[in-house]
Amino acid sequence: RITRHYKFDIKLKNVTRLCHTKSIVTVNGRFPGPRIIAREGDRVVVKVVNHVQNNVTIHWHGVRQLRSGWADGPAYVTQCPIQTGQTYVYNFTIVGQRGTLLWHGHISWLRSTIYGAIVILPKRNISYPFAQPYKEVPIIFGEWWNADTEAVISQALQTGGGPNVSDAYTINGLPGPLYNCSAKDTFKLKVKPGKTYLLRLINAALNDELFFSIANHTFTVVEADAVYVKPFHTDTLLITPGQTTNILLKTKPHFPNATFLMAARPYFTGLGTFDNSSTAGILEYEPPSVPSSSTIPIKNLPLFKPTLPPLNDTSLATNFTKRFRSLANIQSPANVPQTVDKRFFFTVGLGSNPCPQNQTCQGPNGTKFAASVNNISFILPTTALLQAHFFGQSNGVYTTDFPNNPLIPFNYTGTPPNNTLVSNGTKVVQLSFNTSVELVMQDTSILGAESHPLHLHGFNFFVVGQGFGNFDSKKDPAKFNLVDPVERNTVGVPSGGWVAIRFLADNPGVWFMHCHLEVHTSWGLKMAWVVRDGKLPNQKLPPPPSDLPKC
Ligand code: C2O
Helix, strand or coil, rough: CCEEEEEEEEEEEEECCCCCEEEEEECCCCCCCCCEEEEEEEEEEEEEEEEECCEEEEECCCCCCCCCCCCCCCCCCHHHHHCCCCEEEEEEECCCCCCCEEEEEEECCCCHCEEEEEEEEECCCCCCCCCCEEEEEEEEEECCCCCCCHHHHHHHHHHHHCCCCEEEEEEEECCCCCCCCCCCCCCEEECCCCCCEEEEECCCCCCEEEEEECCCCEEEEEEEEEEEEEEEEEEEEEEECCCEEEEEEECCCCCCEEEEEEEEEECCCCCCCCCCCEEEEEEECCCCCCCCCCCHHHHHHEECCCCCCCCHHHHHHHHHCCEECCCCCCCCCCCCCCCCCEEEEEEEEEEEEECCCCCCCCCCHHCEEEEEEEEECEEECCCHHHHHHHHCCCCCCEECCCCCCCCCCCCCCCCCCCEEEEEEECHHHHHHHHCCEEEEEEEEECCCCCEEEEEEEECCEEEEEEEEEECCCHHHHCCCCCEEEECCCEECCCCCCCEEEEEEEECCCEEEEEECCHHHHHCCCEEEEEECCCCCCCCCCCCCCCCCCCC
């Protein structure tokens, strides 16, 4: 086991995309940011120095952070922000995970420009459960705004309306040739014929689930959220913000006399303003080393484009999602909790807040847009929840009365309630150590049908069931998969449907759970779990590092 040291200097950098130059917050002047590479079992130490005016935190999305909650990163949840001129060292060990994850800024909308890949290789001398690929390539999807994203979200929150959509989606920071003034900003993957490439796909976009496909090629899904899955073939995949998917791409056996586009564009079930444009990159084959008289120069080769599914192709999205299974089987089952100590039923969805007097609001019926879990729109405190919990100073910071069930009875199939108002609060669920939790999340589809990619910090969970319509607590649990359900950290709760997950609360600390569509997080679709210490010394959260930022 070794320690990997990184230094993240947070600094401004002028970046040009779509013929638009703006100064953005970056890590080490790079966009996307640097890659973190480690092996399972390694310790990772990242020294973050903030040279910009913005407050900053970094989250290691999907890293379990076993008893290292102080390094998790969400602002006002596990730490106060790193202010201008300050330094904070994130220090954590990667336990029981291998594959691809991502890191990103976790305060306001800073993750629009600071994000990067986390590549976790298997332990030394341990191989993949599939043939060793010839090459490994991270492919990170993102979004680009010509405007300043902090301004975009603060304007939206002030007026109560929705924020402007991005001007482009990106692959490794590049919008690609399908946008105006962007041809030179195209990601190009050069490949050799007859080889297998491991593509590490990461959706770091702020607000969109994405379909992805490569013209004239199929691939094999082998891993999701840093957990191996039973391999399956597909020509199109869906990836929600916060999810990672590893695929094997086998290139054509001979030089194909063509180049191919890979492209991504949103999956979006609702109505409203959205961007249905596509980001694209190029898959380019190395020409034969001995060209013949018939070899066409690369720039004259025909270019094939993939057909991406219609924007609202829910059946494709659902069928794809259901194919994920953990690599486990009957003989060696996944570590799914077979019994449940506590059951929770959460509604997740949009709603609204009253418009303050003397203001006009651009949300539904003149209200302000909000979003909630069990009708509670979460307000971040002005100090960090984890500090308050650890030092026994929760008074005035948070309350432990987060409801196990919705406050307002909810029926998806009926008429939506005409009262969409939410209540605001900083409420958490408190769990004792090692509680086995079952959580059903039901999408309310009030104010715009949209899936919600829910992300849980500090844990992987098993997706034991999903469906459309109202969850039926009598019939649906009988159909749960307790043998080989997929294990992940982010799951799409389908529009007008539900998802059931199970996890073991074996990680003491405070763990954020939220919709990974950044606009929904800003509107309040978030909450936190407090997991108490266990009795044994190795079941307790150690005290905070001395450089933990103060609020
Ligand atoms: Cu990737 Cu709390 O987020």
